[in-house]
Amino acid sequence: MTQSKIRNFSIIAHIDHGKSTLADQLILHTGGLKKREMKEQVLDNMDLERERGITIKAQTVRLQYKDESGEEYTFNMIDTPGHVDFTYEVSRSLAACEGVLLIVDATQGIQAQTIANVNLATQNDLAIIPVINKIDLPSSDPDSVKEQLEDILQIESDQAVLTSAKEGIGIDDVMNAVAQLIPAPTGDSEKPFKALLFDAWYDPYRGVIVLVRVVEGRLKAGARIRFMATDVEFDVEELGTFTPAQTVIDSLQAGEVGYIIAGIKEMGQTKIGDTITDANQPTKEALSGYKEAKPMVFSGLYPISGEQYEALRDALNKLKLNDSSFTYEPESSQALGFGFRCGFLGLLHMEIIRERLEREYNVDLLTTAPNVAFQVHSTDQSIVMLDNPAKLKEMRSIDHMKEPYVMGTIITPEEYIGVIMALARDRRGIQTKMEYLNPKTVLLQYELPFSEIVLDFYDQLKSTTKGYASFDYEFVDFRTSSLVKLDILLNGEVVDALSLIIHKDKAYFQGRELAKKLKTKIPQQMFEVIIQAAIGSKVIARETIKALRKNVLAKCYGGDITRKRKLLEKQKAGKKKMKTIGKVEIPQEAFLAVLRTDGK
């Protein structure tokens, strides 16, 4: 294939602006799939992705395009996830491209993630083609989106393509723009083979499948390749592309994107961002790669029944194979027994892992409230990362603690500035920027403690701005902070799994709210349950759940029996999902009570 006819690109967009729908249309229009083969969002493989209407894992397809003059092009389209939790996947995909399609919803205009994505594309020196989508909707306003493109992003708007991916409008224009405006890849096919590993997953039949972008040289089946960072070698068994069906090809050369199967047994041997080269004729210099995604949110995952511990470990191990961004290590809790402390990119990532464990691996789980990782600085200058609040008590000679801060970007219609400022202040935010993007739209930037936004900031922002404000964030640094440990006691016993680390100014309020919340989440027991919140030995809140004194069905006759039994069976199933701590039975919801304690 002629290198000059290859176009490697990604689609980037704020969530719900129509990325997957446009990808589907491009596949349909280039004949990658017949209409009857199209499922909606063909690139979203996981059930979860399709159910939630989101993309979690980037996917890649090769498409053939013939323009009006009969010129043939090969498009390598790399779909990207839209949620902020998965920003790292976006940067991974962009490293394999020369250009991007930047989708902007014509009814919503530029949003926080649009800006974040454009920044990523600019950093990677990529050509940007703006695509203004959803122009079929009555409320669409492509002209003002064009103005925003120029004013906010300094992107020339006359190149913008107008589409309705849903209705199939403007798809040819998009393909034409890709062919005309995105540069062909460069890179000498005659040089030693050098490729960027940008994705990998485990296939039970074939071993690890790696996705690569060839930078220089050429690769054929049978060649021996070396992974430069992990320093392992394999013989190439198969090369191919996804069209989107998996299609075997003879060779991959500079500028192309494709997969390699080489009998790789362990995911650990394939590091995302690694450089792959020819073992017999290696390249001199590895590619610079990019930084690894680090887990930001941590939570304890415990099997409801101890017998499922092994099953949980196996399931975590399998999930980890295809998701290097998530981490786990064994831990134990006085309250919950043996489990795992897991690290996630964000809350959505956590929910997805949790759901997959329960759904695909049939493990009944108890999840503790998520927390961020804190730095604990000792008087002897050592620094320890604390990913579980309960472990704080084991630490000696603490000098001070630091918590992670993020830079949050909010774009909002100006009438909501007031409520957003109040919200950010409440979350200990420090405003660093306020800029009118146009007379009606404002960009706000805040430095925020990550712990203040990780749980429900986004929901709060959406509800206080009727859904109009958008939000994106990136990690900045760790900062010294007055943090205390808030404990919850049930009938006088500390429940370690309910402890949290919190800013001291917020501890009293949070403690009271949490105790109140727990009162509604823990069912009545046959004895009184006293809930206390405490900082150190000082009790700051107390609630009582009265003992259950009456629980009796008035009637049970012939017609009721089956129904009542089924009702009891259901209750019994619910009871089995509760964890008994001391004598108190606690449902899963109680452990997540901290997620919604703002009382709003």
Place this chain on the structure above:
Amino acid sequence: MNEQSFGLYIHVPYCIHKCGYCDFNSHPIKRDEMETYVSALIKEMTHYSQKFSSAGTVNSIFLGGGTPTTLSATQLARILEECKKQFNIAEDAEITLEANPATIGSDQLKSIRQAGYNRISIGVQSFDEEELKLLDRAHGVEEIHCTVDRARESGFSNLSLDLMFAIPNQTLDGWENNLRQALVKNPEHLSTYNLTIEKETSFGKLQSSGKLVMPDEDHQLELFKRTIDFLKENGFHHYEISNFARPGKECKHNITYWQNSNTLGLGAGASFYMNGIRSKNTNLPANYIREINKKHTAVEFSESLRPRQAMGETLMLGLRMLKGISIMKFEDRFQTSIRAIYGDVIASLKEKELITIEQGQLRLSKKGLFLANSVILEFI
């Protein structure tokens, strides 16, 4: 209990009015449909009397509803006559008819009694005019007196009254006054039900919109306790969570349910339990009639219980009776030791003083009675 016997239930799904709390299978009166309904009942009866010809004697017949007295005396007599023709009815069989005040006249009562019904259960619910209104009943206090007195005059020497407590705003004294008025009628049997609100009823909707507020649990419990004390003082035997009787007048038919013994149910929405299989008929009278005319049965749902489910049900029902269940009978029935299955549960419930085992009977303790559901849950 004689293994070679069963109870027969017949459902009459018609009512002059659906009360706000009612979640039974009841439908508005349709005179022309009712005649075909009675014919369908008889067809269904014929089918099962042949199928279960060897099932033994019928110890009890219970016509429930809806309101059975929405049928004419002639129709009710015809049904009983057919039962007698088709089944082997025990000589001392208890034959109950449910009735609502204001649905039945003197003549009708007399002919029903003559037809062979020997027990009448009247849905009084309350002797307080305000409470009747609140409960959305179709009758007043005066009609209660009328109907009860007429039943006595017509020769019903076995009379049961249904009452309801925990009606919004009901005080302890108000409730005791209800009980007192009931006792004036000198009933052989009393059922006292804690008002329970089911989601899908019109009360359920009122409750979820905040327009109906139930008394708090503590007050409900006090009312329940007062019921037990008061009726015991007045010579009643508290034999099931919500049921009280003069000694010897316990409802045979309902005991059959609580012993989890065979019962055959006929009519729209009726349930039956015969030889380990539980089935239920379709609810809508019109569908029931159509099904019966087509194939003599109208079963909509049927399940054969696994041993563990059957054990759970036996305990769920048996523990409702204050004398509890006989461990020996349980073990005979399921051919296993009860401790092998429930040893841990029994030990922990005994430790919590929720159950007792005395003279081979496993029963709820006084404390356990008020927490019956929590106890039963452990056995499910």
